[in-house]
Amino acid sequence: MKYADLGMFDRVRLRKPHPCGSTDWRVVRLGADIGLKCEGCGRRVLLPRSEAERRIKQILSRGIEEIPTASDAHNG
Numbered sequence: 001m002k003y004a005d006l007g008m009f010d011r012v013r014l015r016k017p018h019p020c021g022s023t024d025w026r027v028v029r030l031g032a033d034i035g036l037k038c039e040g041c042g043r044r045v046l047l048p049r050s051e052a053e054r055r056i057k058q059i060l061s062r063g064i065e066e067i068p069t070a071s072d073a074h075n076g
Contacts, residue, residue, distance in 0.1 A: 006030065006056075009063025011039070014055045018043065024060060 006012075010027045014036075017023045022040025029035025034052035037044050047055070 006034070006059070007063055011060040011063070012036070013057045013060055015057045016055070023057075027063065 006027060008027055008030060012025050012027065013023050014025060015023075018025075018038050018040060020038060020041040020043070022038055024039040025036040026039060027034065028037045028044065029046070032049055033046045034049055035044060035046050036052070
């Protein structure tokens with residue numbers, strides 16, 4: 001399943017549980033690699049995007065869509 005629209009701080013569920021028992025993760029890095037943080041124990045992992053897309057079962061909730069910058073505040 002492809003998740004090209006994966007965003008920062010999205011909560012995702014992976015297919016197999018982490019050794020701590022949790023299946024829910026938070027996206028903490030986007031790029032060629034996807035950084036995930038376990039919601040159960042806080043462990044961070046870095047997976048190649050192709051592997052992360054295979055392992056993700058579903059997106060549970062969306063994180064921050066866009067962080068406003070200082071220039072956005074001045075543009076009105």
